Amino acid sequence: DIQMTQSPASLSASLGETVTIECRASEDIYNGLAWYQQKPGKSPQLLIYNANSLHTGVPSRFSGSGSGTQYSLKINSLQSEDVASYFCQQYYDYPWTFGGGTKLELK
Amino acid sequence: EVQLVESGGGLVQPGRSLKLSCAASGFTFSNYYMAWVRQAPTKGLEWVAYISTGGGSTYYRDSVKGRFTISRDNAKSTLYLQMDSLRSEDTATYYCTTGGYYFDYWGQGVMVTVSS
Numbered sequence: 001d002i003q004m005t006q007s008p009a010s011l012s013a014s015l016g017e018t019v020t021i022e023c024r025a026s027e028d029i030y031n032g033l034a035w036y037q038q039k040p041g042k043s044p045q046l047l048i049y050n051a052n053s054l055h056t057g058v059p060s061r062f063s064g065s066g067s068g069t070q071y072s073l074k075i076n077s078l079q080s081e082d083v084a085s086y087f088c089q090q091y092y093d094y095p096w097t098f099g100g101g102t103k104l105e106l107k
Numbered sequence: 108e109v110q111l112v113e114s115g116g117g118l119v120q121p122g123r124s125l126k127l128s129c130a131a132s133g134f135t136f137s138n139y140y141m142a143w144v145r146q147a148p149t150k151g152l153e154w155v156a157y158i159s160t161g162g163g164s165t166y167y168r169d170s171v172k173g174r175f176t177i178s179r180d181n182a183k184s185t186l187y188l189q190m191d192s193l194r195s196e197d198t199a200t201y202y203c204t205t206g207g208y209y210f211d212y213w214g215q216g217v218m219v220t221v222s223s
Contacts, residue, residue, distance in 0.1 A: 034209035036152075043202055043213040044144075044152065055211070087152055091208040095168045096154040 002026050002090050006099035012107045019075045021102045023088035028068050032092035035064055035073045038101075039084045047086075048073065080106065109133040111203045111214035118220045119193055129186040129203030129214055136184035137161075140207030143177060143188050145199035146216075153199075156188065157207050170196075193221045 003026035013019045023033065031051040036044040046055045048064035051071055061076040075082055083106055088099040115127040127143070142157040156167045156177040165177050176189040186203055198221045204210035 032208070036210075043216050044210075045213065046209060046211055049209045089152070089154075089209065094166055096208070098152040098154070100151050 001095055002029060002093055002097050004088055004090055004097050004099040006086075006088055006102050008102060009100065010103040010105070012105045013078050014107045015078055015080065017078045019078055019082075019104065021073045021086050021088075021104075023066075023071045023073070023099050025069045025071070025090055025092075029090045029092035031067060032090055033064070033066070033071050034089045034091065035062075036087045036089065037082075037084045038087065044087065075104075078106075109205070109212045111205070111212060113201065113203050113214045113217035116201065116217035116219045118222065120223050121194060121221055123193055124189070124191045125193060125219060127188040127190070127201055127203075127217060127219070129188075131184045131186065131203075131205075134205070136179075137181040139205045141177075141179060141186045142204045142206060142210060143186075144202045144204055144210060144213075145197075145219075146202070147196075147199040150199075155201070158186070159207065190219070193219075195221050197221050 005024045007022045033051045035048040038044040047058050047062050052064045063074045086102045110132045112130045119125050143155040146152050158165050158177045162179050174192045178187045200216040200218050202216045203214040205212045
């Protein structure tokens, strides 16, 4: 199975700050990567697919980048509603696997 | 508006069975691959199974292969997950999702607890 390692596991940031979350795959996943946001007590919501494509309705302050085994999610100008956990997921090879998550809190 | 509403969860003893349902609306169900993803309490996400648009292709993670069966009824816009020989490690919130690769839309989830 392809292992997905996210970092950091948690982070604290201030309103208006830019935040970056990293995701490393155990092998090349050829941009088969998605990012999800999960707010407390809610189901996950798709943010990014194909490593850098923004899902419908997702604010433009979210962006994805990367290639090969290294990918990142950037949140520009952090808003209070961005407090959530974030997960990456590879869909290059079965079984689809998720990263362990990054919990984002406000400082 | 896309809506996915899961049902059928609950408390079940190890070794017993449970069948989850997911009623879909707001999109053409028969055109979408569908999947189940689960999340153990305070844990991360885990893909469980996926089914093609017509139901002819299914894939499962190894830990549920032979015990779980994903199916769909396109006439009723409903997705199912038959879970047999349940184990304590199957305890999780189960989400119905659209998509066979990444997961565009998610239901609210249904809790399954396997315990004696």
